Amino acid sequence: MINWNRVRELRDEIGEAEFAEVVAIFLEEVESEIDVLRQQPDLHNLEAQLHFLKGSALNLGFADFSTLCQHGEVAARQGQTSLVDISAILRCYEQSRSVFVHGLPDLVAA
Template sequence: MIDWQIANDLKQAIGADVFDEVIAVFFAEADDTLTRMMAATTAEDMQNELHFMKGSALNLGFSDMAQLCQRLELRAEAGDTDLPLAQVQTVYAASREEFSLRRAQMLD
């Protein structure tokens, strides 16, 4: 669900304090993106939100979420609007919970 090596590499590269800020911003932006995604009515809008979410997720190691967003983004790019967007919410919630629970165990 989480690629901890990516998360740890980022934390090492930017420092623990900045990492905490990045995580807080990610969670806030992800929540906003999910709201916009669920309200989207066009394939283009869905694709844009899924693309943003995928990129953000990849940067922090949220691998399951990134993979799901990738698959749905490709469908939206093909014009499909009948996407199981609730799955993104579910995977995000599970990933966020796992990340929050195991974050203290990350390397310093």
């Protein structure tokens, strides 16, 4: 679900102080897009939304979430928005976020 090696790599590249800021910005920006998907998805903008979420997720190691976003992005690009399982994307994000937030203390301690 979470690529912890990617998370460690990012933390090591930018330092712990900057890492905390990146995590905060990531969660804020992604939550904003997730809220849009949750409340009223814009099917005309779905490809761009999923592309943004995919890229953000990859940067912070949200592997499964990124994969779902990629599949949805491809479907939306092909005009098959009805095949995009927004509920599954939202569930995966929530699960990934929970695993990530609960695993951060172990990462910082390492």
